[in-house]
Amino acid sequence: MKRNYGGLYAAPQALWLSLFFAAPLAIIVAYSFMKKGLYGGVEPEASLDAYRALANPTLLLVAFRTLWVSLAATAATILVALPCGYSIARSRNQSLGLFLVIVPFWTNFLVRIYAWIAILGNEGFLNDFLRLAGLVGEPLQFLYNQGAVILVLVYMYLPYAILPLFSTIDKFDFTLLEAARDLGASRLEAIVKVLLPNIRGGLVTAVLFTFIPIFGAYAVPLLVGGKDSYMLGNVIADQVTKTRNWPLASAISMTVTFLTAVAAMLFALRSRRKAVHVEIDAGVEATAATRAAS
Amino acid sequence: MKSRLRGAALFAACAIALCIGGCARKSGEAAAQKKLYIFNWTYYTPDSVIEKFKKEYGVELVYDSFASNEEMFAKLKAGGSDYDIVFPSADYVSIMIKEGMLAEIDKSKLMNLKNVDPAVLARAEEYDPGMKYALPYYMGAAGVAVNKTKVKGYEPSWSIFRRKDLAGKMTMLDDMREVMGDALAALGKSVNSVDAGDLAAAGKLVNESWKPNLLKFDAEAFAKGFAAGEFWVAQGYAESIFAEYEEARRSEVDFFIPKEGGPLYIDSMVILKGSKNKELALKFMDFIHRPEIYAEFCDAFGFPATCNVPARPLKKGPQWYKAEDLAPCELKKDLGADLEKYNAIWQEIRVGK
Structure with missing residues (x-):
């Protein structure tokens, strides 16, 4: 007789998660509802001060800025990652491509940010090259602005988008593209109408895997951003490390976590429903049926 | 069954060995x-x-x-x-x-x-x-480092941050007490002032006269950027700046403590x-x-x-x-709950428009 040990085997994982994920989260929730200690930490006294402080217009301004930087960086990341994932999936040497995508992870991310500073600086490699090529006289200011923040964020999170896109594109049946071409679709139409809907799952994962960490970015705006590149991640860090307001830092984190979770769930749900539609659409008869119904 | 037992025995043996090793090391150290x-x-x-x-x-x-x-x-x-x-x-x-x-x-x-x-x-x-x-x-005190090969004709004063011709070439520390303290000192006030009027005036000075000329607020990498020629004027700590310079190039740098003083x-x-x-x-x-x-x-x-x-x-x-040089500077004191007043103004400065 065989017994099912599934629950037993999963126990360490459950224990691990509840210890190292749920417990810290619970602490953050608790802190956000407590009174701030004068010298950091919290007083054991319930308070909604931190949530009241969220209504501050400067905070809302940072939130909106963070949102647009994250959206722009995510969009750019996906646009770069799509052709990358596609070409790796179609190449004869997939493992080499994947290997190259993963290689940067071997270097500490701070070192990679400093490497970008060395490239983009006024005396950096890019300006040196432009000067040697005679394209510019005075160095161009690439660093310390929103553009630099977005560029480096795209670089940092590109692998997180390429990998899920690759894995779904790899499973895609490319004969469908040929079929689409045979049926009169142009090359672009075939990709937009047949490939993209079929890799929707990968796209959703890629968007979530890049948008969420970018929304909490801290080091990149700190190091390559300018005087107005302050993002929510920086606010949270400063509240903990400089102004000793732990409850406010917790309240901002909680709000962001809550909003991201809700948005991610809605996004995932909506995409799933759409994906169902796509499957139906794929069948010609089904399409006809829908048309007849509408 | 047998193999599992053997595994357990091995595990126990390892644990005991580790424990003995650890204990032995500890007592040896103390002695x-x-x-x-x-x-x-x-x-x-x-x-x-x-x-x-x-x-x-x-x-x-x-x-x-x-x-x-x-x-x-x-x-x-x-x-x-x-x-x-x-x-x-x-x-x-x-x-x-x-x-x-x-x-x-x-x-x-x-x-x-x-x-x-x-x-x-x-x-x-x-x-x-x-x-x-x-x-x-x-x-000690934070001061101002100037790249002498690029910047000429200045006096050792916080007013250097007003210079529009150096806009986009200057940085100040990403540090509330330092920058607000500098502005208070430049206005002839105490760096520990908690007077609402003083603080508003200091915030205004930073926001309207200094910040438009700054490239960024940086307390992490200002010295590296300064040494690389990215910034020509950087408020910060002398030891950080000079640590980025080899002996021969140090004469390119002037470091001063502004005559109005600042936080000590x-x-x-x-x-x-x-x-x-x-x-x-x-x-x-x-x-x-x-x-x-x-x-x-x-x-x-x-x-x-x-x-x-x-x-x-x-x-x-x-x-x-x-x-x-530190004579005009004033010791930075703990402000207790009044720190929040600085924070409110600093948030506006940092967030910007």
């Missing part, structure tokens, strides 16, 4: 050497000084580092750290005294106390009356209440204030020997500013 635990700013005491102390007293020394007072304080508050000596700044000395975290210093054990500059001790009265808890380690800091050595090595801790503090040792410490960072008078003629290396 061999005393250990002094120091919690200090990142690279703030040169290795050569530490080596000399270890050799002379035949002890071990563990040097753990922190990057900010807040980080240090949070770690001590969380407990479980067995540090003997900590190096807080003045405002945190008063906080730690208030919180009852410090042990009183037995001054009779400090033979070199006579070397400490009375002028520094007079300033220290503000946060540690009667020098009961804290022995000054270093007194005094970092001190304090002994924690829970320290198990108070005797040895006092020996270390006394050792630092030996003139030749203090001079060696200052030479390593290009510091003037601000806290130790007989060390001054013993200094061999360069110094980026003079002890006298």
Whole structure:
């Protein structure tokens, strides 16, 4: 007789998660509802001060800025990652491509940010090259602005988008593209109408895997951003490390976590429903049926 | 079944072996050497000084580092750290005294106390009356570094940040107390002012006259950027700036403490209440204030020997500013709950439009 040990085997994982994920989260929730200690930490006294402080217009301004930087960086990341994932999936040497995508992870991310500073600086490699090529006289200011923040964020999170896109594109049946071409679709139409809907799952994962960490970015705006590149991640860090307001830092984190979770769930749900539609659409008869119904 | 048993036995054997090994090592250590635990700013005491102390007293020394007072304080508050000596700044000395975290210093054990500059001790009265808890380690201030090859015709004043011709070539520290303190000093106010009018005026000065000319607020990488020619004027710490320059290029840099003054800091050595090595801790503090040792410490960072008078003629290396330059500066004090007033204005400055 065989017994099912599934629950037993999963126990360490459950224990691990509840210890190292749920417990810290619970602490953050608790802190956000407590009174701030004068010298950091919290007083054991319930308070909604931190949530009241969220209504501050400067905070809302940072939130909106963070949102647009994250959206722009995510969009750019996906646009770069799509052709990358596609070409790796179609190449004869997939493992080499994947290997190259993963290689940067071997270097500490701070070192990679400093490497970008060395490239983009006024005396950096890019300006040196432009000067040697005679394209510019005075160095161009690439660093310390929103553009630099977005560029480096795209670089940092590109692998997180390429990998899920690759894995779904790899499973895609490319004969469908040929079929689409045979049926009169142009090359672009075939990709937009047949490939993209079929890799929707990968796209959703890629968007979530890049948008969420970018929304909490801290080091990149700190190091390559300018005087107005302050993002929510920086606010949270400063509240903990400089102004000793732990409850406010917790309240901002909680709000962001809550909003991201809700948005991610809605996004995932909506995409799933759409994906169902796509499957139906794929069948010609089904399409006809829908048309007849509408 | 058999294999599982064998695995368990192996595991138990390993655990026992580890335990015995660990215990044995621990007791051996205690017998061999005393250990002094120091919690200090990142690279703030040169290795050569530490080596000399270890050799002379035949002890071990563990040097753990922190990057900010807040980080240090949070770690001590969380407990479980067995540090003997900590190096807080003045405002945190008063906080730690208030919180009852410090042990009183037995001054009779400090033979070199006579070397400490009375002028520094007079300033220290503000946060540690009667020098009961804290022995000054270093007194200094952030200043302004100027790339002389690019910038000409300026005076040592905060007004350099008003210069529109240097817009996009200047940085200030990403530090609320420093920048607000600079603005208050530039307006002739106290760097510890909590007057709403003073603070609003200081915020306005930063926002309207300085910030439009700044490239960024940076407390992490300003020295690297300055040395790479990205910024021509950088407010910051001299030792960070010059650490990025090799000997030959140092003449390109001018470092000044603005004549209007600004926030002054005094970092001190304090002994924690829970320290198990108070005797040895006092020996270390006394050792630092030996003139030749203090001079060696200052030479390593290009510091003037601000806290130790007989060390001054013993200094061999360069110094980026003079002890006298600090005269117009004012000690940064703990503001308690009034810190929130600074924070509100600083948020607006940092967030911008």
